[in-house]
């Protein structure tokens with residue numbers, strides 16, 4: 001793409017900022033959270049939410065722990081107005097939750113807004129007008145002075161309506177002002193217009209005003225926005241009487257960074273949405289922001305312990321879809337398909353268990369998936385053709401109590417990987433288990449030991465076996481330096497494969513009702529290793545079955561087709 005000069009910077013990097021905030025490495029306190037899902041989020045939906053859907057979403061936001069919720073633009077539509085009235089009249093607003101309503105600086109709109117909030121215990125009335133160069137020149141065709149007059153007019157009216165509401169003994173009202181398109185506004189002018197509004201509203205430390213600094217459209221890198229925030233903090237009158245609120249949109253994909261740096265630079269409050277829904281590329285994703293803090297040991301004050309349920313309700317009422325790779329909430333964000341990642345995670349989890357450590361430092365997992373309601377078994381180790389022995393072995397061990405010897409894990413890992421590769425799909429843990437049972441356990445298709453009676457003289461064992469081979473049962477006596485060895489001699493003699501018995505391990509199978517054992521046997525033939533598994537209540541029988549399985553696999557491998 002050739003730079004034709006079409007794009008020039010539309011942002012204003014303020015001068016006179018210290019950038020001291022850069023030295024901070026962490027946010028130490030959570031901001032005041034304000035959800036704008038029901039207003040900014042809703043106005044960006046293909047089909048805006050119905051009254052019932054808004055109520056369901058509102059209840060969800062309260063349950064998550066939001067104490068400030070922008071419920072709409074009541075003068076903008078009937079649904080918005082009705083929603084506001086419904087939650088007030090039906091007593092759906094918890095005592096500790098403040099609703100927020102948006103209004104333009106026009107008399108009939110402000111009047112309708114105040115009418116909509118009658119009876120609410122505490123409301124933030126959010127006044128805005130657009131201040132950027134582009135909006136002043138192209139949309140409003142007004143000078144700075146004229147734009148300031150719009151803000152002052154709205155501020156005066158809001159003040160008048162609040163006085164009336166107070167006189168009527170209505171609920172508490174806090175004011176918020178947004179110089180909309182702030183990031184495209186000269187910082188000096190943004191401070192000037194906000195100061196005019198502040199002078200009218202006369203905030204105090206007990207009755208603060210919220211000054212909201214929207215990244216209506218993002219035009220710059222996050223540190224530039226943070227500098228704009230620092231500039232405003234320094235140039236607004238009576239900083240101690242103000243709550244500085246940040247409202248980043250995500251046009252450059254930097255809304256989270258804008259918010260985090262903006263908080264370091266002096267912001268107190270965040271307006272955003274769940275999963276970053278909102279106009280165009282969305283508002284800042286509060287889930288990501290909050291869980292970023294959580295992952296650094298800060299309690300964000302919002303409860304995302306059941307994120308899958310939150311996602312479900314959100315997707316239902318908004319008809320949006322949470323992207324599979326959306327931080328923390330996407331379906332695949334904890335999934336490890338690749339063998340090396342699975343191996344590291346499996347080892348990390350084992351290390352945690354063995355060392356009994358509290359601090360979370362498992363490789364590849366930024367937070368413990370179970371903290372946000374994810375199921376480790378289903379969400380983390382996922383099997384496809386990229387997977388390997390670590391993950392596949394981990395699934396068999398943790399979900400089916402099968403501890404395969406390391407070399408067998410490796411072989412089975414390749415086997416599963418190949419199946420997934422050929423079928424070109426992911427395999428579920430139950431399918432991995434079924435493949436294991438089908439291809440390695442208690443196999444008898446070519447040969448089987450139907451009976452074995454042992455006579456032991458010290459180390460020397462005689463095995464009296466009945467072996468089924470080629471559809472016939474044959475009695476055979478053989479000798480070995482142990483029971484398994486004696487049976488192995490019989491199998492070797494009758495199948496004609498001169499293999500050697502290489503290894504043998506076993507363990508009890510943990511299960512509520514089962515008292516079975518699993519045995520793993522490997523045999524070597526022509527330099528190749530063949531593994532088999534036996535599962536049975538009797539340990540010796542399990543071992544023989546493991547051996548028979550390995551011999552069956554050996555025979556299959558040498559069949560002419």
Ligand code: KIV
Pocket residue numbers: 040102128178180181212214215216217247249
């Ligand atoms: O993005 C924006 O500028 C807004 C304002 C109304 C605050 O949503």
Ligand code: ZN
Pocket residue numbers: 040214216247249283
């Ligand atoms: Zn917005």
